[in-house]
Amino acid sequence: MSGRSGGAQDDPDKEFANTLARGLELLLCFAPGESALRNKDFVQRTGLDKATVSRLAYTLDQLGYLRHDAADGKYRLGAAVLAMGYPLLANMSLRHVVRPWIKSLADEVRGTVSILIRDRTSMVYMETCRSEQETAPLMDIGASLPIIASTSGRAWLARTTPQERDKVLNQVKVLYPKLYAEHIAKVRRTLGDLAQRGYLSGPGLVQPERVVVAVPMARPVNAEIIVFNCAVAPQGRPVEPLRAHLGARLITLTRGVEIAMGLA
Structure with missing residues (x-):
């Protein structure tokens, strides 16, 4: 069920962090059987523009939530995603x-x-x-x-x-x-x-x-x-x-x- 998550809001909401929501949308683009995605895949699935996707993907890569493979230009989920979910299951x-x-x-x-x-x-x-x-x-x-x-x-x-x-x-x-x-x-x-x-x-x-x-x-x-x-x-x-x-x-x-x- 890949596709736009509906997380980012267009309606004004002072408490809602759109940048955070859009970054999470990139992580949610991955589906079972898909180990790697390109920037164009993120653009297609989130509806975000290329510049925004590039900036978000770079930031997530630096934080360990994505891993960028310079050989093929694709992004893969990083170990930080697994570490983030483990406390939920463990608790x-x-x-x-x-x-x-x-x-x-x-x-x-x-x-x-x-x-x-x-x-x-x-x-x-x-x-x-x-x-x-x-x-x-x-x-x-x-x-x-x-x-x-x-x-x-x-x-x-x-x-x-x-x-x-x-x-x-x-x-x-x-x-x-x-x-x-x-x-x-x-x-x-x-x-x-x-x-x-x-x-x-x-x-x-x-x-x-x-x-x-x-x-x-x-x-x-x-x-x-x-x-x-x-x-x-x-x-x-x-x-x-x-x-x-x-x-x-x-x-x-x-x-x-x-x-x-x-x-x-």
Whole structure:
């Protein structure tokens, strides 16, 4: 989901640092599978002019957030980006609490169980475990899914406040109009499913044949809505009973974690 992040504001706001926001936009231009970008890529993806991009890229290079390769003229993410994100993951005690829980469920259902949080218009993997029988690639921590197109994203949208939901959906509409048009009707239809069943379900985003269920925690953790996700290949099993079973098991896991963390 590369593209303009929507971070920099055109409306006057004395508290908003546009230069900082534009620098962060450059760092957000990188997508999985893209290890290096040129200045022209930054220009295309941010809408900033060449001179501004050149100045920002140079500054980020000097600070260690980008690395400039003189041989090919491209920029790569620097180690400072990794160092900046590590304290966030390290300080999230939830990851350490849930790891044995989600590994146990993954082994039981012969699938993958993960926890995700929102990053702007995406859902990002915080932790993930899979069974030894699972053949699908394991999603790396930090990998992301479009919030509007994924089951976990729809679970987040169903749990958050109407005001925050509208804000995020408006961002998707502006930044990714095609994606918005393709999925908004389904999002609207399924918002009530969480209250009715306690979980949301749908096909896998990358592998549509897989059954995916998602359950958000009832209360935020560190001001974040955490979503539990379970993905399983049916392997000949009837889909509807499998979906109901996975939903019930994921609800039980989520509520157990909430009790263990003193949130229930």
